Amino acid sequence: MGTRERRQRELEAREQLFLETARRLIREEGLLTLQMARLARACDYATGTLYQHFASKEDLLVALATQRLREHCELFRRVAAWSAGTRERMFALTVADEYFSRRHPTYSKLMQYVFTEVVWETATPERRERLTAELAPAVAAITGVVEEAIERGEVDAGALSAQELMLGPWAVCHGMQSLLQTRGMLSQLAMAAPRRTIYVHAQVLLNGMNWRPLADIGDEAALNAAVERIERELLA
């Protein structure tokens, strides 16, 4: 028969078309000006057809975010599985995160918007679940690195669990990028090299956990070498 699954394939292709085109429109004209009717028109479909795939505009945005988040999390999993020491892998996660955000400039903004009460609460529960489901494997992978380090005695966990511990580097990454991305923040601060600042603070935090081998915070050459190695072996 195959007529049913052919139709299914066509539907998926159309959904992809909508998502890809939405991404392009956002890239070209900004999140601000994305309009459902225009998006449908740009894909040569009627508005109603678009609504057969996405329950609302917010739904579409969450779907868009989910797609990129999947890539993001796959990258994390690859980094977590890298054949290197736990300290190096942990730092590599920061570098990878920064790299990913740099490669996808609209992604962080989209995420910021999507996690807003106004958008998040308007999207359908299924869409929200699909997004959060993407996180689980990545969280598990990163937690795995922390657990390995704890077992090997390479880090002082204090009273924190592996998950609580990994929240630290995650927060530094996320917080720093969020702050730097916020307009009126950079102008406030005289940031010479924002990227380097992220890396240094990530290393500082890992040092604070006494995560061995410790990094020499003052050694810029070593930092650059570490970053370059990660970019070469994992991200290129």
Added chain:
Amino acid sequence: MGTRERRQRELEAREQLFLETARRLIREEGLLTLQMARLARACDYATGTLYQHFASKEDLLVALATQRLREHCELFRRVAAWSAGTRERMFALTVADEYFSRRHPTYSKLMQYVFTEVVWETATPERRERLTAELAPAVAAITGVVEEAIERGEVDAGALSAQELMLGPWAVCHGMQSLLQTRGMLSQLAMAAPRRTIYVHAQVLLNGMNWRPLADIGDEAALNAAVERIERELLA
């Protein structure tokens, strides 16, 4: 004469009324359902009157955020001027930040929304400037603490400037709160005590900077004592 300045006072009082009422409506019904017409009606004014104060809905939101940010920054300045060591003051900033967010649950969400491209770019430049202007004194005060610590040799700044250094604790604070506040994140992680996790990571970061006197990360009692002292002396 005084008729002009009386009018000025009346205008300011009305603006306050609008802002207070908006705050209440948001608290009671959420950011999602705030409507300009309803806000005006709730204050017994016509819609047009509301628009004499705020150029747009986004403008109103930025004004709302600015008001709270002022309090927030005043708190920071008070903490930065505390008669305690630099390390203790630096940690106190994290505790104060967490405290402020806890006291004003809708503030962080509002901020998150306001800094969104969709809102920020739609507000008038004057409003945006007024918001960012609030930041300057607080940033200066915090940077002052870092500079004092550097001068006294109580911290290893590495190659980072005072401003770059203070971005670390700020990012930890902001990032951690942002992550914990995001729905679907907490469910992902089994967080026993999110507040304590923030504090520990703040201390870890400061330790990583070798900021003296170092904190014993594993010592929960000491951490609690420090937090309690800060809350008692600065925040109560």
Added chain:
DNA sequence: TGCGTATTATGAACGAAGTTCACAGCACGA
């Protein structure tokens, strides 16, 4: 106190965009 003018408040009307739905068109099976 009364009048003319300027300023301000009003809320109905407007406009823009998200969403819906009655209907047309198409494909598939009998």
Added chain:
DNA sequence: TCGTGCTGTGAACTTCGTTCATAATACGCA
């Protein structure tokens, strides 16, 4: 070939945010 059910369509609907012609008010002055 015809009937049926499904799908795409886009005009109409709805919901706000925003504006603006008009009414109301306040103010200065004779």
